Amino acid sequence: MATVEREIGTSARGALPHPDVTRLDDVNRDVLRVLQTPGKGWWALFGLAAAGVGLFVTAWFYQMVNGIGVAGLTSPVGWGVYITTFVFWVGIAHSGTLISAILFLFRAPWRQSIYRASEAMTVFAVMTAGLFPLIHVGRVWHAYWLIPYPNSRFLWPNFKSPLVWDVFAITTYFTVSATFFFIGCIPDIAAARDRATGLRKKLYQLISLGWRGTDSQWHHFGNAYVFLAALATPLVLSVHSVVSWDFAMGIVPGWHTTIFAPYFVAGAIFSGIAMVITLVTPMRKIFGLEAYLTTKHFDAMAKLMLFTSLIVFYAYLSEFFLAWYSGEEVERTAFWNRVFGNYWWATWIMLTCNGLVPITLWFKRVRHSIPALFVISIFVNIGMWFERYVIVVVSLSHEYEPFAWGVYRPSIVEMSILVGSFCWFGFWFLLFSRLLPPVAIQEIKEVLPPPMRRAKQEAH
Amino acid sequence: MSAAILASYEYLDSTVDAIEQLRKAGFTPKAYAPYPDHHIEHALGYDRSPVRVWTLCGGLTGAATGLAFPTWTSLDWPIVVGGKPIVSIPPYVIITFELMVLFGALSTIIGLFVLSRLPSVRAPVLYDPEFTAGRYGVLVEAEGSRLEEARRILKAQEPIELRESAVTAVSGKEPARA
Numbered sequence: 001m002a003t004v005e006r007e008i009g010t011s012a013r014g015a016l017p018h019p020d021v022t023r024l025d026d027v028n029r030d031v032l033r034v035l036q037t038p039g040k041g042w043w044a045l046f047g048l049a050a051a052g053v054g055l056f057v058t059a060w061f062y063q064m065v066n067g068i069g070v071a072g073l074t075s076p077v078g079w080g081v082y083i084t085t086f087v088f089w090v091g092i093a094h095s096g097t098l099i100s101a102i103l104f105l106f107r108a109p110w111r112q113s114i115y116r117a118s119e120a121m122t123v124f125a126v127m128t129a130g131l132f133p134l135i136h137v138g139r140v141w142h143a144y145w146l147i148p149y150p151n152s153r154f155l156w157p158n159f160k161s162p163l164v165w166d167v168f169a170i171t172t173y174f175t176v177s178a179t180f181f182f183i184g185c186i187p188d189i190a191a192a193r194d195r196a197t198g199l200r201k202k203l204y205q206l207i208s209l210g211w212r213g214t215d216s217q218w219h220h221f222g223n224a225y226v227f228l229a230a231l232a233t234p235l236v237l238s239v240h241s242v243v244s245w246d247f248a249m250g251i252v253p254g255w256h257t258t259i260f261a262p263y264f265v266a267g268a269i270f271s272g273i274a275m276v277i278t279l280v281t282p283m284r285k286i287f288g289l290e291a292y293l294t295t296k297h298f299d300a301m302a303k304l305m306l307f308t309s310l311i312v313f314y315a316y317l318s319e320f321f322l323a324w325y326s327g328e329e330v331e332r333t334a335f336w337n338r339v340f341g342n343y344w345w346a347t348w349i350m351l352t353c354n355g356l357v358p359i360t361l362w363f364k365r366v367r368h369s370i371p372a373l374f375v376i377s378i379f380v381n382i383g384m385w386f387e388r389y390v391i392v393v394v395s396l397s398h399e400y401e402p403f404a405w406g407v408y409r410p411s412i413v414e415m416s417i418l419v420g421s422f423c424w425f426g427f428w429f430l431l432f433s434r435l436l437p438p439v440a441i442q443e444i445k446e447v448l449p450p451p452m453r454r455a456k457q458e459a460h
Numbered sequence: 461m462s463a464a465i466l467a468s469y470e471y472l473d474s475t476v477d478a479i480e481q482l483r484k485a486g487f488t489p490k491a492y493a494p495y496p497d498h499h500i501e502h503a504l505g506y507d508r509s510p511v512r513v514w515t516l517c518g519g520l521t522g523a524a525t526g527l528a529f530p531t532w533t534s535l536d537w538p539i540v541v542g543g544k545p546i547v548s549i550p551p552y553v554i555i556t557f558e559l560m561v562l563f564g565a566l567s568t569i570i571g572l573f574v575l576s577r578l579p580s581v582r583a584p585v586l587y588d589p590e591f592t593a594g595r596y597g598v599l600v601e602a603e604g605s606r607l608e609e610a611r612r613i614l615k616a617q618e619p620i621e622l623r624e625s626a627v628t629a630v631s632g633k634e635p636a637r638a
Contacts (some may be wrong), residue, residue, distance in 0.1 A: 024494055025594030148533075156533035160541055165554045172562040179569055186578075187592070191494075194589035209579035213591050215504055217576040218496040223509035224572040228565055231519070235561045242554060445495035451594070453471035453618075 017109050017447055020291040024451065027292075027444050031188075031437045032195050034287040038434055041286055046430045052423020059416035060135055068138030070413045077396045077408035082136035084388040085418050088271070089129035089425070090170070090243055091264075091384060094236055095272025096122025097177050100184065101232035104225075110300040112447055113292040116188075116440040117283060117433075118276045119181045124428040125275075126174040128421050133166075135417060162245045169242035176235055180228050186211050187221070188437040240268040247391065253334035254395035257322070263315035267387060270308035270354070273301055274380035279429065281374040283438060292439050295368045302367040305380065309358035312387075316355065334398055342407055343394045346386050353383020463607055463626055466586040466599045467619035472499060474617040475596035479503040481613045482600055492588070492597030500596070511571045518567025519560045526559030527552055585625050595620065 021027060038046075063070050073080050096118040103111040134140045146167050148157045157164050190211035193204035211217060244264035247255040277298070284293040323335035338347045357379045360366045367373070393408050410418075432438065469475045475491065476499050482489040483505070491500050530552045538546045572578070591597050602610040614622065 023594060025590070028593045148529075150533075150536075155537050155539070158541055159530035159534065159555060160544055160548060160551045165551065165558075168555055168558040172558045175562060176565045179565060183569060183572070187495075191592035194592045209573075210581060210583070211578065212580075212584060212587060213492050213494060214576075215491040215493070215500060215506070217578070218493060219501055219506050220509045220511050220572050220576040222496045222501075223511045224515075224568050227512060227515040227568050231515070231561045231564050231568070234557075238554075238557060238561075442495040450472040450497065451470055452473050454473055 017112065017296065018292055018294070018444065021444070021448060024445050024448060027439075027441050027448070028191055028195065030289065030291065031439045031441050031444075032192055034289075034438055035192060035196075035200075035434060035436075039286070042430065042434065045426070049423045049427040049430055052420050053427050055416050056420025056424050059413050059420060063135070063138075063413055063417075064140060070411060072409050072411040072414060074406075074408070076399060076404050076406045077393055079136075079392050079396060080408055081389075081410045081414040081418055082132050084385065084392045085421055086129050086132035086136070087243055087388040087392070088385045089125045089132070089421065091240065091268035091271045091388075092275045093122045093125035093129060093173070093177070093272065094240060094265070094268035095276055096120070096125070097173075097180070097232050097236045098269055098272065099276070100180065101229040101236065104229045105233060108300070109447065110297045112443040113289075113297055113439055114276060114280055114301070115443065116184070116436075117280055117438050118272075119177070119184065120429060120432045120436070120438070121272075121275060121279060122177045123174075123181050124425050124432070125272075126170065126177060127428065128425045130170060130174060131421070131424075162242070162249045165242045166246055169239045173235060173239045176228075176232055180232055183221075183225070183228065184440065184443075185436055187213060187442045188440060191441050192437060237265055240264045247395075252395050252399055253330045254338070254391065257319065259315060259318065263312070263319075266308050266311035266315065267354075267384060270305060270312050271380060271384035273305045273308065274377040274384070277301055277305070277373050277377035278381060281370055281377075283433060284370075287433070287438065289439060292444065295370065298370055298373055299364075299367045302361050302373055302376075305377075306358055306361040309354060309361070309380075313355035316351065330400055334395060337398045338390060338394050341394070341398065343390065343397070346390050346394065350383050350386040350390050353379045354387060357383070462601060462603055463624060464586055464599060464601045465607070465611055465614060466588065466597055466623045466625075467614040467617070468588045468590060468621040468623075469596045469598070469617060469619050470594075472497065472596060474619075475598060476500060476503045478598045478614055478617040481616075482598070482610065485609060485613060487600050487602065487606075487610055487613075490599040492591040492595075492599070494592055494594055494596070497596075509575065511568060511575060514571025514574075515564050515568045518570075519564030521567070522563025523556050523560040525563065526556035529559075530555050586623050588621065588623070 021030075071080065071082070073082075096115075099111050099118045100115045100122075103115075133146075134143050137143070145151075148164070148167075150156045159165075186208060189204050189208040190213065193201060193208045196204055241261035241264065244260040248257060248260035250256060280293060284290060320335055320339075323331040326332070337343075357376055360372075360376065366376075397408055398405050467478065469478070475493075479489050479491060479500065480503050483503070489504070491504060493500055531547050534546050540546065586599060588595060588597055598614060600610045600614065611622075611624075
């Protein structure tokens with residue numbers, strides 16, 4: 001037992017991540033309170049999200065009935081808002097697993113209170129992203145053609161195509177992040193079960209799978225979690241690399257570069273962490289979780305956002321530099337067109353929101369101001385959507401042949417589906433925040449100082 | 461006659477002490493905790509979990525499948541695409557990697573479920589709902605004469621509650637409070 005005291009006395013617990021939480025069962029009280037009767041604010045947001053889902057479904061159904069022609073897609077721009085939004089949501093999905101897996105392996109002391117929300121964000125963002133290829137291909141009733149099976153003439157899918165890699169990457173990512181999310185939830189659902197009554201208790205009994213917190217359960221759980229994290233870590237890096245290869249394997253000027261994979265991964269983490277800040281800030285306020293999400297957590301997220309912003313901005317600059325340095329007329333024209341062509345505004349929004357606005361994060365005062373971080377995170381979300389718009393649309397609009405240049409204008413259907421996708425995502429996130437503990441109860445307890453009888457006796 | 465005793469503790473050191481003393485006296489106690497605590501695991505003498513074997517087997521199966529499947533389908537109908545070899549390994553590495561992760565993760569989950577006996581439908585006879593909140597628990601099963609000794613060790617660490625059952629906690633049907 002002496003070892004216990006020595007470790008707890010001198011360990012890194014000196015710098016407590018949650019100084020206002022002292023007892024283990026305080027965590028249950030504070031977090032499970034969130035699951036009780038929702039307030040007016042929640043219902044208002046939920047109503048808004050449900051209406052948006054209605055818009056989403058209506059617009060998609062309209063497109064199904066009338067055909068893909070109702071979208072603004074036409075030669076030369078065959079990939080428009082749908083693919084832009086697909087890449088945007090896949091990118092958002094990245095920081096969840098980054099926080100839950102990579103920061104877990106690095107033992108980052110600030111991940112515990114945000115990881116549940118960010119993992120839920122990951123799952124719902126992939127659910128949103130996964131719809132876009134289906135929307136984009138038009139005849140959605142043929143979506144099962146994506147499954148690798150031979151056609152009627154026994155021809156198999158072409159595994160040399162990046163689009164097939166994408167199917168494998170996205171489905172693997174969805175399956176693994178969803179199971180990772182669910183496994184992490186089980187002990188907390190059990191905690192909710194032990195406090196709930198009536199119908200909710202029945203539901204939690206079912207989905208907690210009879211978890212009791214026995215030593216053998218924790219033992220295997222802890223080991224399995226490490227292996228899942230170790231598998232999810234390279235997966236995070238691979239998925240957005242594969243998405244970037246959808247572009248980089250094409251010979252379109254502006255796409256065909258080798259920096260695309262790391263550039264996309266950094267951008268994905270950048271946008272994902274911004275979305276975590278966007279979601280967690282109101283959650284903290286509405287649910288009164290100030291003791292769990294302190295300025296220290298926001299400071300750490302802001303630093304990660306700043307760091308990835310620098311990588312992304314460096315990638316922008318090296319793209320421009322290489323286009324000029326290559327001496328290749330087509331590349332030079334493509335990048336000149338980005339900044340000064342038809343879509344100059346999109347490029348400048350991208351450069352401002354992703355490169356210039358995050359510079360303010362160098363100041364500690366900004367990193368410690370939660371309203372300021374919230375505003376910056378919104379800018380980054382907008383900027384990262386436009387980054388994908390610039391890559392997808394602007395590159396396609398200005399390829400090799402001047403007579404084939406053209407301008408793409410998103411239609412009202414596409415914009416409705418874009419807006420609707422945010423509502424679809426919000427719909428699931430709002431449901432999650434009322435049904436599952438939005439802050440990881442057991443993980444917070446791991447970083448709280450454990451109750452010690454001897455320490456208490458000595459203090460008296 | 462065999463019986464089970466479950467003690468609920470408020471403090472971690474009491475729990476660890478109770479486990480260590482029970483083990484020294486020759487009992488095989490089980491523990492409950494609101495979070496994974498390595499002091500408790502250490503006191504119970506846990507080694508590495510065999511879950512790793514499941515991960516390895518799943519990962520290797522996935523990798524083998526991910527390489528074999530595209531290779532086989534390419535050979536099943538050989539068609540030259542973009543002047544590339546029929547079986548071109550670099551793009552197949554991506555499928556190999558993705559399936560390694562997919563199978564590895566799923567078999568880890570299956571391993572976890574098998575090893576920790578989840579889902580367990582039947583509620584245990586002895587359980588304290590506070591275990592998922594803030595309490596630690598020690599459960600011990602003992603035969604008639606040794607029952608008193610186990611109870612004494614558990615009581616020495618000042619439990620908040622002591623629950624007893626005449627039959628074993630895992631398989632029993634008749635809950636009885638002593």
